[in-house]
Amino acid sequence: MIEIDGITKRYDGNTVVNNVSMMIEPRTVTVIVGTSGSGKTTLLRMINRLVEPTSGAIRLDGEDNRSMPGFELRRRIGYAIQGHGLFPHRTVAQNIATVPVLLGWDRARIDAKVAELLTLFQLDPAAFANRFPHELSGGQQQRVGVARALAAEPKVLLMDEPFGALDPIIRAKAQADLLAIQSLLGTTIVLVTHDMDEAFHLAHKIAVMDKGALVQYGKPAELVKDPATEFVQTLIGTSERPFRLLSIETAGDAVEPGPADGKPLAETISQRDALSELLWSGRAAVPVVAADGTVLGKVTLEGLTRRAAKPQ
Amino acid sequence: MRVLIPYLLRLALLVILIAFLVVPGWFDPLLKPLVRDNAPAIYNQGSLLTLTLLHLRTVAIATTGAILVAVTLAILVTRPFGAEFLPLSRSLVNIGQTFPPVAVLALAVPILGFGEKPTLVALFLYGLLPIFENTLTGLTTLPSSVMEAARGSGMTDRQRLFKVELPLAMPVILAGIRLSVVISLATATIGSTVAAKTLGEVIIAGLQSNNIAFVLQGGLIVGALAVLIYDGFSAIEHVLARRAGLPARA
Amino acid sequence: MSIRFDKLGVVTALLIAYGALAAPFATFRANRIVPGDAKGILDALPVGPGMLLLGLMACAALIVLLKTPTRLRLTVAALGLASIAVFIGMAATHLTPPANAYARVSPASGFWILLFSFALLAADSITRLRPLPLVRVLLLAITLGGAAVVLMSGLWDGLSILKEYSGRADVFWLEAGRHVTLALGSLFASVLVGLPLGILCHRVAPLRAGVLNTLNLIQTIPSIALFGILIAPLGWIAVNVPGAAVIGIRGIGAAPAFVALFLYSLLPVVANTVVGLAGVPREANEAARGIGMTDRQRLFGIEFPLAMPVILTGVRIVLVQNIGLATIAALIGGGGFGVFVFQGIGQTAMDLVLLGAVPTVVLAFAAAIVLDALIEMNAPQRERSRAA
Numbered sequence: 001m002i003e004i005d006g007i008t009k010r011y012d013g014n015t016v017v018n019n020v021s022m023m024i025e026p027r028t029v030t031v032i033v034g035t036s037g038s039g040k041t042t043l044l045r046m047i048n049r050l051v052e053p054t055s056g057a058i059r060l061d062g063e064d065n066r067s068m069p070g071f072e073l074r075r076r077i078g079y080a081i082q083g084h085g086l087f088p089h090r091t092v093a094q095n096i097a098t099v100p101v102l103l104g105w106d107r108a109r110i111d112a113k114v115a116e117l118l119t120l121f122q123l124d125p126a127a128f129a130n131r132f133p134h135e136l137s138g139g140q141q142q143r144v145g146v147a148r149a150l151a152a153e154p155k156v157l158l159m160d161e162p163f164g165a166l167d168p169i170i171r172a173k174a175q176a177d178l179l180a181i182q183s184l185l186g187t188t189i190v191l192v193t194h195d196m197d198e199a200f201h202l203a204h205k206i207a208v209m210d211k212g213a214l215v216q217y218g219k220p221a222e223l224v225k226d227p228a229t230e231f232v233q234t235l236i237g238t239s240e241r242p243f244r245l246l247s248i249e250t251a252g253d254a255v256e257p258g259p260a261d262g263k264p265l266a267e268t269i270s271q272r273d274a275l276s277e278l279l280w281s282g283r284a285a286v287p288v289v290a291a292d293g294t295v296l297g298k299v300t301l302e303g304l305t306r307r308a309a310k311p312q
Numbered sequence: 313m314r315v316l317i318p319y320l321l322r323l324a325l326l327v328i329l330i331a332f333l334v335v336p337g338w339f340d341p342l343l344k345p346l347v348r349d350n351a352p353a354i355y356n357q358g359s360l361l362t363l364t365l366l367h368l369r370t371v372a373i374a375t376t377g378a379i380l381v382a383v384t385l386a387i388l389v390t391r392p393f394g395a396e397f398l399p400l401s402r403s404l405v406n407i408g409q410t411f412p413p414v415a416v417l418a419l420a421v422p423i424l425g426f427g428e429k430p431t432l433v434a435l436f437l438y439g440l441l442p443i444f445e446n447t448l449t450g451l452t453t454l455p456s457s458v459m460e461a462a463r464g465s466g467m468t469d470r471q472r473l474f475k476v477e478l479p480l481a482m483p484v485i486l487a488g489i490r491l492s493v494v495i496s497l498a499t500a501t502i503g504s505t506v507a508a509k510t511l512g513e514v515i516i517a518g519l520q521s522n523n524i525a526f527v528l529q530g531g532l533i534v535g536a537l538a539v540l541i542y543d544g545f546s547a548i549e550h551v552l553a554r555r556a557g558l559p560a561r562a
Numbered sequence: 563m564s565i566r567f568d569k570l571g572v573v574t575a576l577l578i579a580y581g582a583l584a585a586p587f588a589t590f591r592a593n594r595i596v597p598g599d600a601k602g603i604l605d606a607l608p609v610g611p612g613m614l615l616l617g618l619m620a621c622a623a624l625i626v627l628l629k630t631p632t633r634l635r636l637t638v639a640a641l642g643l644a645s646i647a648v649f650i651g652m653a654a655t656h657l658t659p660p661a662n663a664y665a666r667v668s669p670a671s672g673f674w675i676l677l678f679s680f681a682l683l684a685a686d687s688i689t690r691l692r693p694l695p696l697v698r699v700l701l702l703a704i705t706l707g708g709a710a711v712v713l714m715s716g717l718w719d720g721l722s723i724l725k726e727y728s729g730r731a732d733v734f735w736l737e738a739g740r741h742v743t744l745a746l747g748s749l750f751a752s753v754l755v756g757l758p759l760g761i762l763c764h765r766v767a768p769l770r771a772g773v774l775n776t777l778n779l780i781q782t783i784p785s786i787a788l789f790g791i792l793i794a795p796l797g798w799i800a801v802n803v804p805g806a807a808v809i810g811i812r813g814i815g816a817a818p819a820f821v822a823l824f825l826y827s828l829l830p831v832v833a834n835t836v837v838g839l840a841g842v843p844r845e846a847n848e849a850a851r852g853i854g855m856t857d858r859q860r861l862f863g864i865e866f867p868l869a870m871p872v873i874l875t876g877v878r879i880v881l882v883q884n885i886g887l888a889t890i891a892a893l894i895g896g897g898g899f900g901v902f903v904f905q906g907i908g909q910t911a912m913d914l915v916l917l918g919a920v921p922t923v924v925l926a927f928a929a930a931i932v933l934d935a936l937i938e939m940n941a942p943q944r945e946r947s948r949a950a
Contacts, residue, residue, distance in 0.1 A: 050463055075466030085461030089479045089555065098465050148465070158464075346794070396569050399689045400682075406934075407685065410926040412886025415919040418903045422912040498784040502890065506907055515787045519893055524794045531787025538782035 001026050002047065002156065002188065007056035009042055016042050018212040019056070024205075026155070027186045029179070031199040033235065034209035040192045043209065044158055047190065048077045060156065075099050078157035078187070082164040084145030086133035092118070092144050093129035099152040117147040120181065139170040146178070150187070159191040163198065175201055196235060200247055208232050221248045242308035246272035251288050251299055254307055260285040260298035267296055275304045322543055329536045332529070333361040343525040353525045355514045364533060367510040370428060370503065371496045374435035379489060382440045386447035387473065402448070409441050413499045421506050431503030431510070438499060439492040446488025450481025483553040490545035497538045501530070566629040570686055574679050575623040578642075581675030582619040588653040588673065593664040594722065594911050600670050606653040615649045618642075619676070626683055636687035642680035643705075646673060647712055654720030666722035668913060695935030702931045706924075722913040723920070726902075730917075733901075738921065740816065740897035745884040745925075748820055752827030752880060757873070759828070760835025761861070770836065777829035785822065785887050789894045792818035819896030823887055827880040834876025838869030870940045878933035885926040889918065 002024040009017040017039040024030050034040040045051040047058055049070040058065045065073055086095050093114045100110045118125040121143040133141055142162065149157055162178075163171045179202065182189055193199055199206050200220050207217045208231070216228035224244045227233040236244055251274040252267030264287040265274055278286060278301050285300040332339055336354045343353035354360075388394040389401045416437055420430035454477060462476045478485075504512030511530050518526025586600030587607075604612045622642050626635060654667040669677075693701070718724050727734055763770045780788070796817050842865050850864045892900030902918030905911075 048464065050460075071466045071468045073466070074464055079461070079464030081457055081460055081464065083455075083457040085455075085457035085459075085464075087458060087462070087476060087480075088455075098467075102466055102471070145461075148461075400570065400686045403685050403689045404682075406930070407927070410882050410923070410930040412889060412922055412926055414886060414889040414900065414903060415922050418907060418915045418919045421907065421915065494782060498782065501784040501786055505893070505904060512784070512786060515784070515790055516893070519786070519790050524790070527787055527790030527793075531783050531791055534787065535779070535783040539779065542782070 001061055002190070003059040003062075004043075004047075005057045005059065007043065007046055007053050007058060009039070009046065009051060010054045015212050017046070017053075020209075020212075020214045021056075022207060022214060022217050024188065024190060026188050028204040029182060029189045029191065029202050030205050030207060031203035032190065032192045032207045032209060033194065033196060033199045035194060035235075037211075038209040039212040040209045041160055044160055044190060044192045047156075048074045048079060048158055050074070075102055075152060076154055076156075078149035078152075078154040080146045080149040080157065080159045080162045082161035084133075084141045084165075086141055086145055086148070088133055091130050091132055092123075092136070093125075095133065095144060096148045096151050098148055103152055113151055113153075117151060120184075121147050121177070123147075138166060139174065142166060142170075142174060143177070146181075150181075150185070154187070156188045156190070159189060161193055162191065164193075171198075178202065196237065196240075200244055208235060221245065224248070241310075243272050246270065246275055246304065246308050249307075252290075252296065254299050254303055255288050255297040256300060256303050257297050258285075259295075260287045260300075262286050264289040264295065265299070266291070271299070271304055271307060274299050275301075275308070278304070322540065325536055326540055329533065329540070332533070333364055336360055336529075339529075343529065346525040346528065347523055351521065351523055351525075355517065355526055355529060357517060358513070360514070360529070360533070363509060363511050363513060364537070367497075367500055367534070368537070370431060370500050370508065370510055371435065371493060374432050374496055374500075375439050375489065375493055377432075377436045378439035378443055378492060381436075382443035382488075383447050383485065386444050386451060390448065390451045391469070398448075401444075405441050405445055405448075408437070411437075413438050414502055417502060417506060426507040428503070428508045430506050431500060431508035434503070435496045435499060439496050442491040442495070443485070443488040446491070447481065447485045450484035451477055453484075454480055483549045486545060486549045486552065490542060490549070493545070494538050494542050497534055497541070501534060567627060568629045570682075571626040571628065571630075571635075574683050575627040577675055577679040577682075578619055578623040578626070581672045581679060582616060582623075585672030585675055586670040588650065588657060589668050589670040590657045591666045591668075591722075594666050594726075594913060595909070598666075598668070598670075601653075601657065602672070603649075606657060607649060608652075608656055611649060611652055615645065618645050622680075632687050632690045635683060636691065639680045639684035639687060643677070643684070644708065646676050646680070647709070648717065651712070651717035651720065654718070658720050666725065666913065667720055668722040668916075695938040699932055699935045702928060706928065723916045726911070726913045726917045730902075734917070737897050737899060737901050741885075741888050741899050741922070742925070744816065744819055744823060744888045744891055744896065744898055745881065748823035748827055748884055749877070749880055751820075751824045752831050753877065755824075756828050756831030756876075757835055760832045760873075761839065763832060763836050764839040774829070774833060774836070777832060780825050781829055785826070785890050786893055788822045788825065789818055789890060789896070792821050793894060796821065815894070816891070816896045818894055819888070819891035819898075823884050823891075826887065827884060830876040830879040830883070831873075834872050834879075835869070838872030838876075839865055841872060842868045871937050874933065874937045874940055878930065878937065881929045881933060882926050885922060885929060889922055 004020055004022045004024070007017055007020045008015065020039075020043060032040045032043060042051055046053050047060075047065070049065060060077075087098070090098075093111075096114045096117055097110045100113060105113075114129065115125040118128055123140060123143060128136075128140070128144075133144070136144065142165070146157075146159075146162065149159075163174050166174060175198065178189075181187075191202060203220055205218060206220055206223055208215050208223070208228075210229070210231045216223060216232050223232060224236060224241055227236060247270045249271050250267060251265055251269050251271055254271050254274070255267070260283075262281065262283055265277060267288050267290055274286070274288075278284070278299070284302070285298045287298050288296045290296055340353050347353050385401065389398045413434055417430055417434040420433045424430045424433060458476065458480070459472070462472045467475065500508070500510045501512030501515055503510050504516050511534050514530030514533075515527050518524065518528075518530065582603060585602075587603045589598035589600050591598040603615055606612070607615060619642075622638050625638050650669050650673055657667045658665050688698070688701070712718060713724075719728070759773065763773050783791070800817075846864055846868065847860065850860045855863060888896075888898045889900030889903055891898045892904050899918040899922045902914050903922075904918075906914030906916075906918065
């Protein structure tokens with residue numbers, strides 16, 4: 001659990017982060033969004049004290065993050081950034097081993113951890129461990145960057161625009177991998193991005209920052225249904241609202257009783273994808289099936305349309 | 313085969329240089345046509361080998377001092393507590409480069425007397441500048457994402473300096489040292505105008521007795537030394553840069 | 563408000579204190595080559611001016627010690643420089659016995675330390691203020707003008723360096739002229755040849771490595787050797803090419819010095835032209851080609867203006883380097899300020915060395931400032947506004 005308690009950061013009288021308080025639940029993905037200059041990155045960097053706050057406190061599992069030297073704190077918190085920041089003079093294995101080495105782990109434990117992480121990130125240890133970062137593709141570099149951040153098994157992982165430098169296809173894959181690894185390891189992730197689609201795709205909760213202030217903090221659906229300010233509304237996109245709403249919940253949530261013809265949809269796909277399928281195939285309803293193939297019912301054009309409408 | 317040619321040329325240069333220093337007599341017929349009235353064609357007022365070694369020693373001492381001071385200074389002004397001095401140190405380096413080596417040499421004589429000392433001071437002061445400038449460039453142009461990652465992974469200031477900053481800046485620092493050494497090799501010859509024992513003695517003896525052969529051999533020995541040392545440093549830089557995963561510089 | 567110290571100010575103030583109190587201000591010698599008798603400020607000056615100078619130095623040290631506005635610090639630096647300049651002249655008059663033409667008074671370590679401290683302070687203030695290029699040139703002109711006024715006023719006439727000068731005034735200006743001619747002449751020649759050569763190297767890639775390597779090789783030959791080596795071919799040309807001797811080509815003298823400086827200058831000019839042209843953004847070139855510019859229009863309209871700062875940097879390197887190297891021309895009878903330096907070294911007369919070295923340093927320094935200003939004025943608008 002991360003408690004951010006009345007955090008303020010001023011530079012030369014310029015307030016960058018203004019009295020932000022929020023609670024981040026353990027084992028969730030929290031995404032901080034905002035335009036550039038909104039203070040989102042500064043807020044993130046105050047959690048691992050790359051930036052020292054002007055006032056306020058941040059507690060990790062109840063412990064003030066100033067109770068130990070900054071560098072020791074940072075060894076316990078994973079940190080991944082845009083453009084990966086890999087050390088160009090060190091091999092992939094040495095890069096991943098950075099924090100374990102700083103913590104003084106023994107050789108065997110480090111080697112095992114490096115191999116484990118490389119495998120987890122679908123990089124063959126035999127082929128990649130001894131390569132240098134410049135010998136990798138952009139997507140591979142990014143994966144090594146996240147692996148390095150996770151090497152010392154941190155409970156918390158901070159990510160600053162981690163996928164910003166990737167092209168759309170690789171980015172989608174990286175996002176899916178991140179979600180899979182998060183649910184596997186149960187790491188608490190705080191991620192900063194300016195990309196609303198990324199936020200809706202990854203977040204359990206979204207925090208919207210504007211001009212240094214936290215203007216809204218809640219589940220994605222709450223943001224769409226009840227945007228706190230005009231800014232949040234603009235950020236979500238007026239014409240995007242119905243689709244965002246549909247993208248949060250799955251087809252299983254919208255099942256109506258009754259039969260329907262045609263190729264069935266999986267219950268796990270988003271309602272947005274279900275709507276897309278209905279529109280494209282020109283049908284009014286399609287069956288929905290569970291993972292084991294049992295038919296749960298149907299989703300209808302009419303039903304989905306109602307769900308996408310402005311909540312009363 | 314073609315790849316080998318540059319290496320063979322350098323090896324040949326090294327062999328000829330050593331031969332010339334050890335048995336200069338072999339080259340007498342080559343230089344004889346340049347002198348008139350049966351003047352000696354090979355420097356005869358001392359051993360060329362000894363002068364070359366003294367020359368190299370002077371350059372080595374001055375450069376070692378310059379490296380220690382320049383790198384330390386550059387590290388200091390790039391730390392937070394020294395940041396205030398960074399712009400000033402840049403200006404001083406800029407100003408320092410405008411002092412001609414002869415002037416530095418001449419101005420050092422009143423304080424230090426004749427001989428090796430003023431030469432060492434002039435070489436030291438003049439050698440500082442390229443090393444300082446390159447170290448500064450190396451330490452201030454590190455990729456910001458790498459520095460951010462180093463801090464973010466919990467390295468202390470000292471660990472960052474020795475494990476990330478200096479290794480990454482090393483090729484650029486070495487390029488500065490290389491430049492400094494090459495300049496010093498040539499400038500050391502001027503030290504002989506204030507009675508330092510360097511290869512400049514051969515050249516000045518030639519100028520005074522109107523003996524082109526002396527001038528030529530003095531100049532060519534220094535030139536050959538410079539080329540070989542320059543190449544040596546370039547090779548080390550290349551290896552380091554490749555190991556550091558940086559694009560190799562020309 | 564609490565009192566805050568300036569980091570550099572602490573160093574400067576300590577230097578000023580040491581220079582004013584502990585180190586000798588002026589040296590008195592019975593004649594130009596005997597060892598001197600070092601005198602502190604109070605010994606070197608009459609009581610009144612001596613106390614005044616100490617007081618001024620104390621004020622200056624105090625102001626620079628604390629965090630004070632940069633403009634004030636610059637003013638202190640200027641006044642400090644002016645006052646030590648005036649008082650060293652007074653010390654010379656005070657220490658020299660009446661009607662003694664042999665006695666020599668020269669600035670001692672304390673003076674140089676004070677000069678260094680105030681120069682450091684000035685450099686720091688100017689660095690912090692970041693004046694526009696023209697203002698920097700103006701500051702230089704004011705400083706040089708101030709020095710000229712002091713020189714003309716006769717205030718420094720008692721100083722040893724000017725006593726050396728007064729015996730050689732004619733020769734001094736002759737050698738000054740030769741020095742400048744050598745340095746500037748070889749610069750023009752190298753730009754005239756180096757610029758087209760650089761363009762050629764840029765356009766014809768296979769030439770590049772060969773030309774640059776050859777020019778690099780020339781740089782490794784020590785200057786005094788290159789000067790000497792050129793004596794032979796130029797001597798041969800003077801004797802064997804009709805008309806060559808008439809236009810001043812001779813084996814010794816200015817001709818080999820000129821050719822040597824020219825050869826040294828080529829590398830920075832050619833290399834920077836190549837680098838500058840290579841640094842022109844691809845998009846700019848593509849756009850120029852796209853809107854139908856000819857090669858020539860592209861060169862003069864796009865490539866040159868964009869490469870100009872880099873090319874000018876090469877010119878700056880050459881000019882500063884040539885002003886320094888031209889001193890060596892004296893060794894082969896080429897003249898220049900080096901004449902005094904080497905004569906002085908020969909006679910162990912350090913005042914004479916200074917007479918050659920000081921103008922060389924001033925000249926190189928002034929050239930660097932003027933060219934730096936020029937480079938900055940030619941830099942793209944974006945960088946200039948950032949620097950302002």
